[in-house]
Each structure stands twice: as C-alpha cells, then as structure tokens.
Amino acid sequence: MTKRKAILQTIIYILVVLVVLLFFIPIYWIVITSFKSGSDVFDYRLFFKPITDNYRNVLQEASFQKYYLNSLIVAVISTLIAIGIGFGVSYGFSRFPISKKETLSFYILSMRMIPPIVVAIPFFLMFRSIGLYDSYLGLVLIYVTFNLPFVIWVLRGFIDEVPIELEEAAMIDGCTRLRVLRHVTIPISFTGIIATAVLCFIFVWNEFFFALILTGVNRRTVTVGVYNFIGFAEISWGQMCAASLLVSIPIIIFGIIVRKNLISGLTFGALKE
Amino acid sequence: MRTRKVEIFAFILPGLIFLVLFSLYPTLFTWYTSFRDYSVFSNSFNGLRNYIDLFKDNVFYISLKNTLFYVVFAVSFEFVIGMAIALLFNQSFKGKSIALIFFMLPMIIPPVVSALSFLMMYDPTLGLMNYVLKTLFHISGATWLTDPKTAIWAVVSIDIWQWTPFVTLVLLAGLQYLPKETMEAARIDGANSIQIFFFITLKLMRKIIMIALLFRTVEAFKAFESIFITTKGGPGYNTRTLNIFAYLKGFEFMKFGEAATLAIVMLFVSSLLITVLRKFFSKEEIK
Numbered sequence: 295m296t297k298r299k300a301i302l303q304t305i306i307y308i309l310v311v312l313v314v315l316l317f318f319i320p321i322y323w324i325v326i327t328s329f330k331s332g333s334d335v336f337d338y339r340l341f342f343k344p345i346t347d348n349y350r351n352v353l354q355e356a357s358f359q360k361y362y363l364n365s366l367i368v369a370v371i372s373t374l375i376a377i378g379i380g381f382g383v384s385y386g387f388s389r390f391p392i393s394k395k396e397t398l399s400f401y402i403l404s405m406r407m408i409p410p411i412v413v414a415i416p417f418f419l420m421f422r423s424i425g426l427y428d429s430y431l432g433l434v435l436i437y438v439t440f441n442l443p444f445v446i447w448v449l450r451g452f453i454d455e456v457p458i459e460l461e462e463a464a465m466i467d468g469c470t471r472l473r474v475l476r477h478v479t480i481p482i483s484f485t486g487i488i489a490t491a492v493l494c495f496i497f498v499w500n501e502f503f504f505a506l507i508l509t510g511v512n513r514r515t516v517t518v519g520v521y522n523f524i525g526f527a528e529i530s531w532g533q534m535c536a537a538s539l540l541v542s543i544p545i546i547i548f549g550i551i552v553r554k555n556l557i558s559g560l561t562f563g564a565l566k567e
Numbered sequence: 568m569r570t571r572k573v574e575i576f577a578f579i580l581p582g583l584i585f586l587v588l589f590s591l592y593p594t595l596f597t598w599y600t601s602f603r604d605y606s607v608f609s610n611s612f613n614g615l616r617n618y619i620d621l622f623k624d625n626v627f628y629i630s631l632k633n634t635l636f637y638v639v640f641a642v643s644f645e646f647v648i649g650m651a652i653a654l655l656f657n658q659s660f661k662g663k664s665i666a667l668i669f670f671m672l673p674m675i676i677p678p679v680v681s682a683l684s685f686l687m688m689y690d691p692t693l694g695l696m697n698y699v700l701k702t703l704f705h706i707s708g709a710t711w712l713t714d715p716k717t718a719i720w721a722v723v724s725i726d727i728w729q730w731t732p733f734v735t736l737v738l739l740a741g742l743q744y745l746p747k748e749t750m751e752a753a754r755i756d757g758a759n760s761i762q763i764f765f766f767i768t769l770k771l772m773r774k775i776i777m778i779a780l781l782f783r784t785v786e787a788f789k790a791f792e793s794i795f796i797t798t799k800g801g802p803g804y805n806t807r808t809l810n811i812f813a814y815l816k817g818f819e820f821m822k823f824g825e826a827a828t829l830a831i832v833m834l835f836v837s838s839l840l841i842t843v844l845r846k847f848f849s850k851e852e853i854k
Contacts, residue, residue, distance in 0.1 A: 306658050313652055314669045320684040320728065321672055323695060327687070336693035338702075383582035390575045400848070404841045405590045409789040411813045412830045413589075415823055416596035439589040442582060471574060500677040503791050507818055517679045521796060524686070531687055538680040549675035550668055556675075557736045564778055564848055565740050 328535035335531045348536035357511075358537060361519035365541075368430060368515060369498040372437035377491050379438070380445030385479070387446070388453040389461075399446070403562055406443035410503050413439075418507055428510040436504050441494045444562060448493070451563040452486030453479065489555040492548050499545055516541050594834070601831045605824035617828035626804055626812065627829075634808040636719060637794075638787045641726040645783055646776075648727070649734030654764075656735065657742045671732045678729065682796035685725045686712070689797070712797050715805045722806050725793040730786070734779050741775035742768070774847055781844040788837060809833050 327335055329344035352358050386392065387399055417436060418427075426432035456479050464474045480487070505515040514522075520541055523534035549556065558565050604613040621627050652670075656663065673681060688695040689711040697708025711721040745768065753763050769776070789810050794800060800807035800815065807815075809829065817826030 303660065306655065306660050309655055310660065310666050313655065314666050317673055317728065317732065318669055319695075320681065320688060321676070323688060324680070324684050336690075338695075338698055379582045379585055382578040386575055386579035390578070392575065392579070400845055402586060404838070405586060407785050407841050407844075408594075408837050409810060409813075409830065409833045410791075411789075411810060411817070411826070412597050412834045413593040415600060415817055415827050415830060416593035418818070419600075419823060420593075420596075435589060438585065442586060446582065496675070500679075502677070502679050517677050520677075520683065521679050524683070524796070534683060535687075538683055542676045542680050545675055545677060546672065549671070553668065553671065556671065557733075557740060560674075560733060561737065561778060561782055564782075565737060565775070 324535045324538050327531055328539050330532050332530070332532060348530075348532040349540070352533050352536045352540065358516070358519060361514050361516040362540070364430075364433075364513050365499055365516040368433045368437060368513075369495050371430075372434045372441065372498055373491050373494040375434065376438045376441040376445045376494055377449075377487065380442050380449055381487070383442075383446045384449035384453050385475070388450050389458070399450075402443045403447055404443075406440070406562070410440075414504065414507055417504070421508055427508060428513045430513055432508055433505065433513060433515070436508065437498045437501065440501070440504070441497060444497070444559075445490055445494060447562040448490050448559055449483075449487065451558070452483040452490070455486075456482045486555075489552045490559070492552045493555065493559040496545055496548055496552075499541075597827045597830050597834075600824055600827035603824045603827075605822075605827070607821045613824070617824050621825070621828050621832070626807070629804045630807045630809050630812040633719060633804070633806060634788065634810070637723055637726070637790060637808055638784055640720075641723050641730070641787045641790075642780060642783045644723075644727045645731045645734045646780060649731045649779070650738055652731070652735045653738035653742055656739055667736075671736065673729045674732045678792040679796065681729050682725055682792045685721070685728070685793075686797050689721055713802050715802055718798055718802055718805045722794050722797055725797070726787060726790060729793070730783060734783060737775065737779040737782075738772070741772045745771055777847045778844075781840065781847065785837065785840050785844065788840065789833075809836075 328348055329346070330337075330342060331345050331347065334342050383402075387395055392398070413436075417432075421427040421429075421432050426435070460478050460482070461474050464478050465471075469477070500517065501515075502517045502521070505518045506521075509515065509518065520534065520537045523529065523537060552559070601617055602612060602614060604611050604616065656667065656670075691697060691708065691710040691713070694708075694711075696711065700706045700708045709717050711717050749767060749771070750763060753767055758766070790808065791810055791814070794806050794808060794811050795814070798806045800811040810833065813826050813829040813833065816822050816829060
C-alpha cells in the first residue's frame with residue numbers, strides 16, 4: 295500500500311513538473327534572450343556568456359523611461375479615483391435599499407464585459423476634438439471607466455462581509471455615517487480594498503488596446519512602448535525581451551501578492567476562494 | 568438603520584454619473600455613428616447603408632467564421648487541458664503553492680508580452696518551435712504565423728497558453744468544494760475514478776464549469792493582442808476576427824461609421840453572451 299502511494303506521488307510530481315515547465319517555457323525564453331547579445335539570440339547552445347547590455351540600453355533610452363513613468367502615473371491615479379468613486383457605489387449597494395439594485399448592478403458589470411471597440415470609437419473622436427488625445431487626463435478617464443464596474447462588484451463583496459451590527463452599534467453611540475466608515479467599515483474591509491486596488495493597478499498597467507488608440511508619442515504607456523520594438527525594420531529581440539521583462543516584473547510581484555484574490559477578481563466576485 | 572434619500576444619492580450618484588457619461592453615452596454615440604457615413608472626409612446621415620454593406624461584405628463572414636473558430640477552439644482546449652490540470656493540482660503534494668505561482672504567470676503578465684514571446688518562438692528561421700521540431704523530430708518546421716494553414720492555430724495557441732491557468736484555477740476552486748461523502752459513497756458502491764469523474768464530479772460542478780466557459784467565451788470574443796501583435800489579421804484574411812476587422816476599419820482606414828456598425832453588431836453578440844452568463848451569476852449559491 296505504501297509502495298503504491300509512493301509511486302503515485304512520484305507520478306504526480308513528474309506530471310506537475312511537466313505542466314509547470316510547459317507553461318513556463320515562453321517566459322523562460324524571454325528571460326534568457328534578454329541576457330543574450332544580438333548574435334547569440336538564436337544560438338541554442340545551453341551555455342552562453344550572459345550580458346546586461348540589453349538592460350542598460352533599454353533603461354538608458356529616454357522614451358522607455360518616459361513610457362514607464364506614464365504607465366505608473368496613469369495606473370496609480372486611475373486606481374485611486376476608481377477605488378474612491380467605486381467605494382461609494384459599493385457601499386450604497388451593500389447597505390441601502392435601492393429599487394432594482396441587482397439589475398442595475400449587473401448592468402454596470404456588463405459595461406466592463408462588452409468589447410472595448412464599442413466605446414473606443416467615440417472616445418477617439420471626442421478626445422481628438424476636445425484635445426484629450428495623448429493626454430494623462432484622457433487615459434485616466436478611460437481607465438477609471440474601465441475599472442469602475444470591476445471595483446463596484448468586487449468591493450461590494452468585501453463590504454457585505456462587514457457585520458452590519460457593528461455599524462449600527464457605532465451609530466447608536468452617536469457616530470455619523472462618515473465616522474462609522476472611517477472607524478469601522480474601512481478598517482475591517484481594508485485588506486479587501488487594498489487587494490482590489492492592486493488588481494486595478496494590474497489591469498491598467500497591462501492594458502494595451504485603449505493606450506494604442508488614444509495615445510501618441512507623449513503619453514504612450516509602456517505596453518505600447520514594448521510593442522513598438524517590433525515596429526522597426528529589424529527587431530532587436532534582446533532589447534525587446536529586456537523591456538518585456540522590465541514591464542512584467544512589477545506585475546508579477548503584485549500578482550503574487552494578490553494571488554488569493556486573483557480568481558474572484560477576474561470573475562468579478564462570482565467565485566470566492 | 569435609518570437612511571435618508573440624500574445620503575443614498577451622495578454615495579452612489581458620483582459613480583453612476585461617471586458611468587453614464589463615459590460608458591453609456593459613448594455606447595449611444597457609437598450606435599448613432601453606425602447610421603452615418605463618417606470618415607476623415609465625410610460625416611453625414613446615410614441610414615441603414617452601413618448595415619446593408621456590412622451584411623453584403625464577404626470579409627464580414629470570413630471574420631465571423633474566424634471569430635467562431637478562435638472562440639470555439641481556444642475555449643474548448645482551455646477547458647479540457649484546464650480540467651486535466653485542475654484534477655492534478657487537486658491531489659495533495661508538497662510545494663503546491665510554488666507550482667501554482669509559476670503556473671499562473673501566463674495570465675498575470677501583460678498580454679502584449681505573451682504575444683511578443685510567441686512571435687519570437689514562432690519565428691520561421693530562428694524561432695524555438697522550428698528548432699525543437701528539427702533537432703528532436705527531424706521535421707522541418709513551418710512559417711507558423713504567415714502560412715494560411717497554421718496561422719489561426721498559432722494565434723489560438725497563444726490564447727490557450729495564456730488562459731488555461733484561469734480555467735484551471737476556477738475549476739480547482741470548484742473541486743475543493745465538492746462533498747467528499749458523495750465521492751466516498753460512490754466508491755464504496757463500486758464506481759471507479761473515471762465513472763466518478765463523468766457521473767458525479769462533472770454533474771456537481773456544472774454551474775462552475777458554465778461560469779468558466781462563459782467568462783472565457785466573452786473574453787475570447789474580443790481577443791486583441793494575441794492576433795494584432797502576431798499577424799494583424801493576416802495572412803490575407805486568415806486570422807481576421809470581428810474585433811480586428813473593426814479595429815482596422817476604424818483606426819487604420821479611419822472609416823468610423825463602418826467601424827461603429829461592426830462594433831454595434833459585436834455589442835449585440837456580446838450582450839447575448841452576457842445575458843446567458845447572468846443566469847449562472849447569482850452570488851450566494853456557489854460557495
């Protein structure tokens with residue numbers, strides 16, 4: 295019996311390693327290519343002299359620095375605004391009697407699920423005529439819109455978990471609604487709020503379609519910047535991979551931090567782990 | 568708790584106003600634009616002309632067929648592979664959380680990066696794919712992304728790589744909530760693992776499976792990076808999906824009216840899918 299168990303364990307391990315390797319190959323490939331010189335990129339010998347030139351070149355490039363900063367600014371600001379506005383709606387839906395609440399709430403969610411091209415056309419036309427094309431404000435507006443339905447749904451789940459009795463008790467003691475929020479609701483649901491904010495940041499940082507359409511050279515975000523590496527006549531694979539990795543690293547770290555909330559986030563709270 | 572109307576409005580109104588202004592209004596604007604001859608040089612009402620032209624356009628049906636192909640094959644492969652891996656990860660073994668972290672990376676990293684890494688691996692002369700085929704199996708490879716026979720599979724494979732982890736993690740969450748007693752009882756009654764899987768596991772997980780499939784369908788329908796970065800819809804029309812077609816109409820050829828018409832058709836399809844999804848989306852029952 296124990297022998298059978300040991301064999302079974304070994305088979306499980308072999309399969310797990312195979313699966314993980316298979317899914318890791320493309321990322322591994324980016325990592326090693328980013329350390330190769332131009333002539334080594336498609337040389338498949340296992341050992342090569344790793345160089346850091348690609349990173350140095352990418353990091354020294356002014357446009358890359360600018361795009362990276364753009365992404366950071368837009369992601370942080372739009373996340374803060376989306377959380378701020380979204381919290382109000384989530385709290386309202388969670389605590390107040392509102393007629394047709396569930397219908398309204400699903401309608402809000404569907405705004406996030408429709409194809410982005412539906413809103414991209416008017417945004418493009420309007421932004422060009424009112425001067426928001428290629429601006430921080432334009433990008434922030436579109437990303438707040440994009441994230442708001444998500445924030446409303448996911449935060450509501452966290453606020454629902456705060457016992458309403460605690461809020462009532464504080465109110466009986468004479469607290470105003472805002473004081474209750476500050477001292478009871480927000481502290482208790484704080485980890486949930488942070489997780490939601492991190493997910494928002496990831497979504498904005500990874501977004502490509504709107505950034506491609508609505509920005510030019512000034513406010514281009516870094517995902518579009520990385521894509522531009524293949525725009526030139528000859529692709530510098532090494533630099534492209536170094537840039538790809540530099541763009542991915544903050545997201546991988548954030549992703550690992552919120553991995554427990556990732557699935558409930560990506561399904562808008564339909565599933566809770 | 569006593570609540571005043573003013574208080575309710577103060578909480579929810581800012582968010583609702585924002586969504587009406589920046590989501591509902593643009594959608595209506597697109598609908599309005601879809602009835603106009605709107606391009607760089609013109610902007611006038613032309614009734615149903617765009618719709619009639621679209622439904623007469625052969626490329627529309629090719630794009631529709633490609634979209635269907637992409638969605639059906641991406642989602643079914645993601646489901647089958649995702650389920651197999653979920654069953655594997657449902658076993659207990661040491662180091663599971665580390666394995667899961669590596670496994671979920673494809674769905675965390677920016678989709679642009681995924682597409683670029685596949686662009687590199689599918690490179691016909693220098694890419695990893697052809698190198699492996701040649702050295703291990705002595706098969707001369709293909710020009711994956713530019714050959715009409717392989718291009719659509721090449722872009723579908725990116726979707727599968729990127730989103731199988733999502734399906735796995737959703738199904739894994741479902742597997743963990745299955746009642747152990749039912750499984751035990753079936754085993755005592757003489758059912759083998761395969762019977763248990765097909766007659767009990769799949770049945771009990773029906774709802775969670777539908778959620779995973781519908782979410783993936785809604786998302787795959789609007790796939791962009793995996794195609795735009797690798798083939799831009801080519802070669803010819805071989806990987807042109809509705810979304811890519813709409814993008815090209817609107818932002819390469821600047822035919823905003825026609826693009827809006829296609830966008831409205833997509834909105835219609837998407838809304839049907841979302842309505843189906845809603846049926847499976849009651850928050851309480853899944854836990």
